[in-house]
Amino acid sequence: MITLKSYLRGEWVEGQGAGATLVNPSTGEPIATTSTEGFDFGAAVAHARDVGGPALRAMTFAERGAVLKTLSKAIHTHRDALIEASILNAGTPRSDAKFDVDGASGTLAYYGSLGKRLGDARWIAEESEQLTQSARFFGRHVWVPLQGVAVHINAFNFPAWGLAEKLAVAFLAGVPVISKPATATALTTFRMMEVLVETGALPAGTLQLVCGSTGDLLGHLGAQDALAFTGSADTGLKLRGMHNVLSSSTRVNVEADSLNATVLTEDASDDTYQMFLRDVAQEITQKSGQKCTATRRVFVPASMIDRVQADVAERVDRVVIGNPAHKDVRMGPLATKQQLEDFRAGVAKLVAAGATVVHGSPTEVTVVDADASKGYFVGPVLLRADDPANAAAVHEHEVFGPCTTLMPYETADEAVELVARGGGGLVVSVYGDDRDVLAKLVLGLAPFHGRILMGSKKVADQAIAPGLVLPSCVHGGPGRAGGGEELGGERGLRFYMQRCAVQGDRALLDKFLG
Numbered sequence: 001m002i003t004l005k006s007y008l009r010g011e012w013v014e015g016q017g018a019g020a021t022l023v024n025p026s027t028g029e030p031i032a033t034t035s036t037e038g039f040d041f042g043a044a045v046a047h048a049r050d051v052g053g054p055a056l057r058a059m060t061f062a063e064r065g066a067v068l069k070t071l072s073k074a075i076h077t078h079r080d081a082l083i084e085a086s087i088l089n090a091g092t093p094r095s096d097a098k099f100d101v102d103g104a105s106g107t108l109a110y111y112g113s114l115g116k117r118l119g120d121a122r123w124i125a126e127e128s129e130q131l132t133q134s135a136r137f138f139g140r141h142v143w144v145p146l147q148g149v150a151v152h153i154n155a156f157n158f159p160a161w162g163l164a165e166k167l168a169v170a171f172l173a174g175v176p177v178i179s180k181p182a183t184a185t186a187l188t189t190f191r192m193m194e195v196l197v198e199t200g201a202l203p204a205g206t207l208q209l210v211c212g213s214t215g216d217l218l219g220h221l222g223a224q225d226a227l228a229f230t231g232s233a234d235t236g237l238k239l240r241g242m243h244n245v246l247s248s249s250t251r252v253n254v255e256a257d258s259l260n261a262t263v264l265t266e267d268a269s270d271d272t273y274q275m276f277l278r279d280v281a282q283e284i285t286q287k288s289g290q291k292c293t294a295t296r297r298v299f300v301p302a303s304m305i306d307r308v309q310a311d312v313a314e315r316v317d318r319v320v321i322g323n324p325a326h327k328d329v330r331m332g333p334l335a336t337k338q339q340l341e342d343f344r345a346g347v348a349k350l351v352a353a354g355a356t357v358v359h360g361s362p363t364e365v366t367v368v369d370a371d372a373s374k375g376y377f378v379g380p381v382l383l384r385a386d387d388p389a390n391a392a393a394v395h396e397h398e399v400f401g402p403c404t405t406l407m408p409y410e411t412a413d414e415a416v417e418l419v420a421r422g423g424g425g426l427v428v429s430v431y432g433d434d435r436d437v438l439a440k441l442v443l444g445l446a447p448f449h450g451r452i453l454m455g456s457k458k459v460a461d462q463a464i465a466p467g468l469v470l471p472s473c474v475h476g477g478p479g480r481a482g483g484g485e486e487l488g489g490e491r492g493l494r495f496y497m498q499r500c501a502v503q504g505d506r507a508l509l510d511k512f513l514g
Contacts, residue, residue, distance in 0.1 A: 004034035004190045004211040007197060009047045010204055015039060019212055020183045025091035025333040026323055026375040032089070032187055036212035044178060044208055045220040048149035052176030052205025057145055059203075060122055064172050065115015070201040072108035075101065075160070078195045082160060082188055089187035090159060091332040091376070093324040096287050103469070104164035104192065107487075110471040111168035114490060122174070124490075124497070125513040128506060138506035142513050143497040145174030146251075148224030150496060151217065153239075155230040156182035156335050157290040159189040165471065165487060166228050167207065173496035175226065178217070180210040182231075184336045219244055226251040226496055228486070230292065233257045236482055253495055254482035255475070257398045259296045259422035262466070263415050263441055264308065265432030266301040275460040276431040277308075280404070281315035283467045284380050285331050289402035290339070293427050293467040296398055299388075299415050302408035309384060309406055313359040316380040316402075322368030329368055333376040334401055340376040346399035347381055353393030355383040355405055362403075378402065388418050395421035412437055416444035424448050424479020429466040431455040450477035450485065 004022070005012040019035025056064065075082065079101055086097035118124070124143040131139045150170040154162030163179050170177050181189035193209045196202060210217065221227060221244060229239055229252070236254035239245065245252060262283075264276050283295035300308045324332035334340045347362040359382035367377050380402040385391040388407035395418075409415040419428060428449045430441045433456050442452055451474060453466040469475045469487065476485035486492060502509060 001030060002032045004032050004186055006036060006039065006211045007193055007209040008039065008044045009208070013039065015212060022089055022184060022187060024088055025335055026370055028337070028374045028376070034183060034186060034212040036210060036215055039215060041215050041217040042220050045149055045217070047205050048176040048178060048208060049147070050205070052203065053147055053149070055203035056171065056174045056176060056206055057122065059174075060120045061115045061118035061172065062120055064174065065112040065118070067201045068108045068115060068168055068171060069112035070199055071196050072105045072112060074195050074199045075105040075108070075164075075192060079105070082191055082195070085188040085191045086159065087324045090156075090185045090335055091324055092287060093329050093332050095330060096332070099286070100158050100160045100188070103158070103161035107161065107165045107471045108168050111172045115172050118490070121514060123513070124493070128509055131503060136505055136507075137503070138509055139501055139503045140509045140513060141499055141501050143494065143499050145497050146224045146226060148175070148222065148226065150175045150177045150226045150228065151221060152177055152179045153214070153227070153229045153231065154179065154181050155292070156185045157287060157292070159185045159187075160192050162230060163189055163192065165469070165475075168471070169487065169492040170226070170496045171206065173493040175496040176206045178208045178210060180214055180217070183212055186211050218242060221245060221248070221250045223248040223250065226253070228253045228495070230255040233480060233482070251495060253476075253484035253486065255292060255426070255484055255486065256480065256482035258292055258426040258477060258481040259395060259398055260293060260425045260466070261297040261299060261419045261422060261428045262295045263419065263428070263430045264298075264300045264304070265412075265430070265434060265437050265441070266304065267434040267437060268432045269457045271457040271460040272431050272433055272455055275455050275463070277311050277315055279429065279455070279465050280312055282465050284316055284402050284404050285319045286467065288331055288334055288378075289380075290335060290400060291467050293469060295404055295429070295466065297394065297419070297422065298404055298406050299409050299418055300406065302410055305384070305406060305408045309358055309382065312406070313382055316360070316382070319380065320368055321365060321377060321379055323370040326369040331402065334378060335376070337376055339400065340378060343378055343399060343401040343403070346397060346401075347383070347403060349393050349397055350383055350399065350405060354387060354391040355385040355394055358382055358384045358406070382406065396423070412440045412444070416441065419445055420448050422448070422480065424477050424481045424483075425450075426475065426477040426481050427451045427453065427466050429453040429455060433457055448478060450474050450481065
């Protein structure tokens with residue numbers, strides 16, 4: 001058993017008291033403890049503002065990008081050790097652990113390259129525009145970094161990628177970071193932070209880590225600070241409603257619950273249909289269904305639902321469940337005992353709303369090289385709701401695990417209406433080959449989602465799965481999904497920058513702003 005320390009004000013520090021206990025979700029056995037009792041979070045925030053902020057703002061985009069490249073390479077170098085930490089504490093098989101760790105290094109590398117492209121500037125200036133009849137009086141918008149700190153609160157399911165995707169954007173924008181991983185799976189984040197600190201590339205005060213409770217950390221945020229949160233909608237609402245956040249208009253970005261959907265069209269070719277099956281099965285089982293982008297609702301033509309049910313069931317049955325360290329296992333346990341309890345309760349809620357379990361069981365599972373009674377194991381569960389218009393909970397409650405619900409539809413308009421009942425999502429995927437039908441679905445679904453993956457026969461063997469988040473594209477969504485945005489290339493920097501209109505002599509504007 002080890003003790004996870006926090007990295008604050010340039011030092012590894014250990015909290016007082018018993019703190020929280022981290023376990024191996026495959027066995028339920030304790031593996032680590034961590035505590036933040038006794039920490040001076042006000043001093044940590046001041047350190048970021050007074051030391052880290054000036055250091056970052058003095059660097060050019062290219063210089064910040066070079067640091068991100070160094071961090072990316074360090075993670076890749078220590079990839080195997082981080083994967084082992086994920087297997088032990090997050091219950092992820094090697095393939096899923098790689099998905100997390102490689103996502104972290106890849107995102108840092110992408111924003112490192114973006115920093116190189118942005119070059120020797122320290123701000124982003126837009127084009128000048130003449131404001132009056134005078135040929136000299138112009139206006140120009142400039143984006144400059146906030147002069148506070150970015151606090152990042154991440155979810156349990158991506159302990160490596162979660163830190164990296166938020167860090168990359170804030171760091172490149174010029175804002176120091178205090179990162180708080182979910183305590184239950186913080187071992188991987190702790191190990192990764194050790195790697196990042198050991199590079200010596202991080203300027204003082206630019207990245208701090210909190211392992212354990214946040215204490216009064218968030219109470220120190222003000223008008224120049226930013227808070228980015230990934231987790232439940234209820235917690236996001238509480239964070240947005242904090243008195244100091246409201247009174248100071250602290251920037252808040254929330255990525256919350258998302259009832260992501262998939263729509264299959266009747267005209268789908270065999271290649272497209274196989275792509276659909278592959279993606280649905282992957283989104284049910286990858287990371288044991290514990291992804292914010294996982295597919296929770298599957299809408300198929302009523303004439304095809306029996307076939308789809310049988311084919312999806314056959315696909316998920318191929319997945320070997322058990323000890324994530326075993327070479328044949330492709331799906332491990334849920335991350336915590338609470339997640340297992342919530343999963344079972346969630347399935348029961350959907351059944352009470354009119355859905356029927358048509359494959360798998362929320363309580364029985366066969367595992368390899370593990371004791372199902374000790375670990376937090378569950379198998380893939382496929383539900384079906386033949387009257388989706390009257391199955392309200394299916395469109396309102398996310399079961400965060402290997403579970404999805406099949407539902408029939410008759411027309412494209414009906415499919416759009418049913419998907420929209422989810423209240424806003426991170427990603428929706430549509431599969432078909434009729435251009436007119438695809439266009440109707442995409443344009444109808446776009447207002448309700450941050451991203452749409454369009455599957456067709458011409459990209460069936462080339463496209464990414466809908467659950468893969470790319471740093472060049474927006475990650476976030478409206479409504480229930482939190483209403484925020486992360487990543488999205490250069491656009492992602494804007495959350496950590498202030499857009500200011502500068503008006504005056506054009507020659508001076510061009511001289512000052514470049």
